[in-house]
Amino acid sequence: MQVPAQFEYERATSVAHAVALLQRYGPESRLLAGGHSLIPMMKLRLANPETLIDINGLDELRTISLEGGELRLGALVRHAELMASAVAGEHFPMFRDAERVIADPVVRNRGTVGGSLCQADPNEDLSAVFTALRAVAVIEGVDGRRTVPVREFHVGPYQTVVGDTEILVEIRVSVRPGGGSAYTKVERRAGDWAVAAAGAALWLEGERVADVGLGLTAVGADHFGAPQAEEFLRGAPATEENFAEAGRIAAEHCRPVADQRGPEDYKRHLAGELTARSLRRAAARARGREA
């Protein structure tokens, strides 16, 4: 079987230690979390880091908590833990929707939330989820912590704002009443990357959309977002017609690329269809009509 090239291995004992190790080993070092994106790429020799800094021992990054009206997810929370989290699922059912279809149950035991976000694969699911939720990423470096909205976190395929000597430590999501959320994905087979997927978070005031967040993956949406569709919906009646129109707008603004998962027109169609479906389901949940 394929095997990685040689590298140095260090084990971080704290976030500060991880940052110090990143400084010491320079840009050819990489943080190692769950490893389920990185290690296969190293085996295929598509990634050849000189040093791996293992952060799996940083238990302080493995907590899920509700603090100050925010859901706080440590970067090392495993996918399976997020999926099982009562507090995360209660406030944002789209986490469960998404986690159920991220990779497979065994991979979810190892893969981490922060690792997925930092891998920045343009087909990754949580990037769309956090975009829909307008989450904020907390990044720590030599000079302390800074926060970056997830909508500004990705700067391109496989590229994020996290610097060479920085580490993503937490993702925060504001908890607001009156909301519902949902995530819908089409995949060729269980465990496959998305052909397309869309997440929606919706807050209702009566039958009007008070606020909405949308996230799309695998369809070339700028920063995984659909701001034009959000703009259209905000303040509008939460109707089937408007959800369909929002989907149409989202589809119009994405830039899907054909691959073996599907041609451009199909992915664009899905962007619209799945946006509308997620909105519909999010609205039902906001109305308390569906778990």
Added chain:
Amino acid sequence: MQITVTVNGVEYTRDVEPRLLLVHFLRDELGLTGTHWGCDTSNCGVCVVLLDGLPAKSCTVLAVMADGHEVRTVEGLAGADGLDPVQQAFSDMHGLQCGFCTPGMLLTSRALLDRNPDPSPAEIREAISGQVCRCTGYENIVRAVRAAADRAAEAGTAAGTVTS
């Protein structure tokens, strides 16, 4: 670097290259060849072992990441009193053919029953969905896991042995 890994209850200390994959540590260093490998991309799941009690794809874990942790492989399933009920059920229900994916399937099934002693067929299918079997079409694996659950229930014990 030197690592110490507890495998099937036995502590092993070995000096390994950081890049050594856990699956090769088990197979080549410890001679535990019951853990197989089938792909390079963590898709097929024939390399599944239990890492601290949870199924993990050992082709995508570095041996150094298992330092200080507990690994359970297929060789550690049977106890002094014979086969694990899951092993027996796989034979009874013909849940294996070529045997290559079987160790991983057995371990995932064991972990599932430890957590959920009465899984539905749908829950069983979900639990093994990260592992590919090319021979059985899965049906008899599902029946085997159900049979193991039923037998444990009949015996009046939790299907599992591990509680935490």
Added chain:
Amino acid sequence: MTTHAAASTPLGFGSMRRKEDARFLRGAGRYLDDIVLPGMLHAAILRSPYAHARIVSVDTSAAEAHPKVEAVITGETLAGLGLAWMPTLSHDVQAVLATDKVRFQGQEVAFVVAEDRYAARDALGLIEVEYEPLPAVVDATHALDPDAPVIRDDLHRTDNHIFDWEAGDAAATDEVFSRADVVAECDLLYPRSHPAPMETCGSIASMDPVSGKLTVHTTTQAPHAHRTVYALVAGIPEHKIQVIAPDIGGGFGNKVGIYPGYVCAVVGSIVTGRPVKWVEDRSENLMSTSFARDYHMHGEIAATKDGTLLGVRVKVLADHGAFNGTAQPSKLPAGLFHVFSGSYDLRAAHCSVTGVYTNKCPGGVAYACSFRITEAVYLIERLVDVLARDQGWDPAELRMKNLIRPEQFPYRTALGWEYDSGNYPKTLRTALDLAGYAELRREQAEKRARGELMGIGVSFFTEAVGAGPRKHMDILGLGMADGAELRVHPTGKAVLRLSCMTQGQGHQTTFAQIVAEELGISPDDVEVVQGDTDQTPFGLGTYGSRSTPVSGAATALVARKVRERARIVASAMLEVAPSDLEFVKGRFEVRGDPAASASMAEIAMAAHSALELPEGVEGHLDATCVYNPPNLTYPCGAYVCVVDVDPGTGQVTVRRFVAVDDCGVRINPMVVEGQIHGGLADGIGMALMEALAFDPDGNHLGASFMDYLLPTALECPSWELGETVTPSPHHPIGAKGVGESATVGSPPAVVNAVLDAIGVRHADMPLTPAQVWRAMQGRPLRTDLSVT
């Protein structure tokens, strides 16, 4: 329909737990990569990144300087030994390591032997190869264009044509078509797919420099054929070659051929004087070892206006890749494709097949296809559905009306096959009843009225397995007969030695059951030996569902020989004439005096004792047999698949799958059902997700399990099985074989169901969500090319 082992071991046929399970359940199986020989080295192969390129230079100096590297072998090294090219199973040659050009992406270029597998892999990165890229032939439908690049300049070819081949009566078929009321035609692609067993292919070659004996442990479905081919390729005397197949983690046809890595391992062992292990990784498996299918078919079916099928006419373009290396009976370049008249009573049929070279991996008959019967069954079962749709006929009724009738057996088809037995209407009726076909159609109509898409797909297949009669079938000149040897020890325990090789089919159990049935002893008392050419008689191996039809027959006959020897010994023991003895399972009894009897164990002991035997009787109870099948066996089956399709996304859910198989007598019903389950999952895979596509440069788009998708437990329904039993009249125990039936029969059922749901005449597999949606738009995709 409940699959489980019997509580007690039967003295013969019946469900029983498998003997092989004991080791597999404990992780004590011994697969190729589990084997460690003293001093063993590890190898890795450098492969071409290009589909078509001229090799300008290969510089191995840096790799050779690696401290852990023992040898680097290139095409030039092999050319010096006359081993740069090897014969294929189809009278072509294939490069072992490329010398002049590379002709497909992933082709073998250099072979590194090192102290460990990590070092071998590292050293690949130190080899410098300069290529001059050439335009690639990717789309088989353009392989014969006048301006197509010529792939096989090594053969001094001026085009990419390999062969033209035809079967059936063209004039009679044209005549039938000219008089038909209705004709339906359709272009169908059976895309290139891959058997992808969970264990990849590999080999450990060990040349003993003192004895000159070569031992090859290898993942082979055909150990004896491999031994003979090694002798032919490498010039090593055949008696100095021992091939050993250890436990095999699935084969499905992938482990029939000899791959360049195996030959390189032999050379590596000769060069280094140490055992050399080479095991391919998953990408190598998917990119360079035997693919399956890749048939572009144009089919036409003719019928009367009252729905009587008259004839079928087919043109096939077969993409064989860069070297013609299909594994099938030598005289049949399209394998057994010409059973495509299927299960119907047709007046005439004709096919013409053209094989072409493309810049893709060689191979061609693999993945449980019964020598291209998958393609044939897909063709006819799609054509019948297309015709039914065009004419507004019910596809199940159309099939029922045209099935060969029970009284017509033995039935000679328009293409010359003699089907041995079957009760096709009963088999189809059983499946339709099990599925509740009429009720399903009612439900479908209701759902359609609500805008929901539900589909029902039917297929009926006739398999042709057990290749084959020696006078008609050989591979590389080796006739397809199988040997068997049975030895009964003094205490009555037996050892059966076979040429075929299990890859998970449970031979250790089922073949012991055949002996048990014939001798009346427990299967637990029969040890089955396979895989080691020094320990077993010659035969061609396990593929094409041939083990039970051929080696199974050999086993029954050799057991009967032993039984007749036992009769003579018993007659001496009981002091009666042999003809006065009656065999009652497990004992010979004196006719009319059952108290006077001898058990098989008593007879065995006596056969080895001082007992005086009649003149000319040698003693002992051992026997050998070679079985040359008089005909193929013809299993059949009727399948019904029910799917739901999401109209907004094109996603398919297989809700139910009913499979009624008739494979003749079932030796171990539990094992038979397991074989069927596995094949049904293959059908889900091929119909919905598995395909190897290539981009315009010939880049392989399915080179890992991230891209080549195999079905998981979530795509497979809970299979619903039924059976009919029509014994084969010419097989000693009436068994027909079953290993590939479901793989052959299930894809058209799934495809027919999906297309029935969306109301589309045809779209090619795999019916991914994108393909289904595109088909609904009237713009289906070419599934063998990159999606644009």
